[in-house]
Amino acid sequence: MKNFAYAALLCLGLGISQANAAQAYPEKPITLVIPYTAGGITDVSGRLVAKKLSERLGQPIIVDNRPGAGGAIGAEYAARAKPDGYTLFMGTRGTQVTNAMIQKDVNIPPASDFASVYAFIDAATVIVVRADAPYNTLLELVAYAKANPGNLSYASAGNGSAANLTGELFQDVAGIKMTHIPYRGSAPAVQDVVGGVVPVAFDYPATTASFISNGRLKALAVVYGERVKSLPDVPTAAQAGVKGAESSSWMGFFAPAKTPDAIIERLSREMTVVMEDPEVQQKITDMGAIPLHADSKALDKLIEEDRVRWEPVIERIKISSN
Structure with a gap:
């Protein structure tokens, strides 16, 4: 009984201690x-x-x-x-x-x-390509990938990132194969697409919208369930002809x-x-x-x-x- 009472008091004391810590924090x-x-x-x-x-x-x-x-x-x-x-x-x-x-x-x-x-x-993911890319729509990108197997690569924020997963899911649904080029974050990945180092990127409107608006990138689709407000003219992947790849x-x-x-x-x-x-x-x-x-x-x-x-x-x- 004494042990039980001691344990109860200990728990009570711990609870009070935590509450006091939270009040003082930070x-x-x-x-x-x-x-x-x-x-x-x-x-x-x-x-x-x-x-x-x-x-x-x-x-x-x-x-x-x-x-x-x-x-x-x-x-x-x-x-x-x-x-x-x-x-x-x-x-x-x-x-x-x-x-x-x-x-x-x-x-x-x-x-x-x-x-x-x-x-x-x-966050929604947007598919962007360099400004001089030979494809202007999502279905044109898919057709190019099928006609040139193994010749397309895409950039993402890194292995296991949401953009990487979205890119792999998109390829599976579209029936194509691209080589994944992982970066240490979104900014360098997008910069290399702008610079022509990598032809395609799966990334976010936050890091691509300014390049899209000034014409240095072309946005083919947002891989999401609905259009995003910051890119109102960009269709969803489903609207652009590829259904089932929605992700965020x-x-x-x-x-x-x-x-x-x-x-x-x-x-x-x-x-x-x-x-x-x-x-x-x-x-x-x-x-x-x-x-x-x-x-x-x-x-x-x-x-x-x-x-x-x-x-x-x-x-x-x-x-x-x-």
Whole structure:
């Protein structure tokens, strides 16, 4: 009985301690690890929301870009950080779900190494080609790929990235084969298509819209269920003649596992307020993305749904990091 009473008091004390920690939190700057290069949609949207969250918390949020291995390098670093709420991680469907299914030869932190905080953006993928490409529509690209097997390549933000998965799914549905050229982030991938190094890219409106508007890239389709507001004249892949390749990528904040629940709940509450800001919603929309409102529990559910959806797709298409 004494042991039971002692355990109960210990739990009560721990609960009070966590509550007090959450009330005092944060008492110093927070680091946000972004596992991709600066300039891509993960970086741009992460910085946007981090700035607003910083205002809510009253402490600076310092962005630390750690690109490489499709996000695995940044994920590994963040997962090993002290679980005190002062290191956050900008995770994606790739880093939290599909990388582990694809990159068998890379040390991928499991989902259990992280605590979900909040998912705030869902990003469509757009298929872009260099301005002088000999194809002007999606079906013309498909016809060219079929007539020139093995001669087309496409760029993405890295092995296992959402753009990589979308590119592989698109090829499977369209019945074509292109060579994947992985980069360390969206910005360098798009730059190499603009420069003519790679003919095609699967990427996001946030990193391609300016090149599309100034004529340095041609957008053939958005691989999404509907047109995006920032590219109203660009058809969906289904509208352009290729159905069944619809895909997107959510992005959000995570913390190292064992971060106190009270701190996770505080961050999730503050993110809910941030995402109610019309300015944030508008800027996300301007990126060609869709604002999400998934708190920690909803994000956990999203991760499980994606695991169920993508595992058989990756197995069927035989996507790998090689």
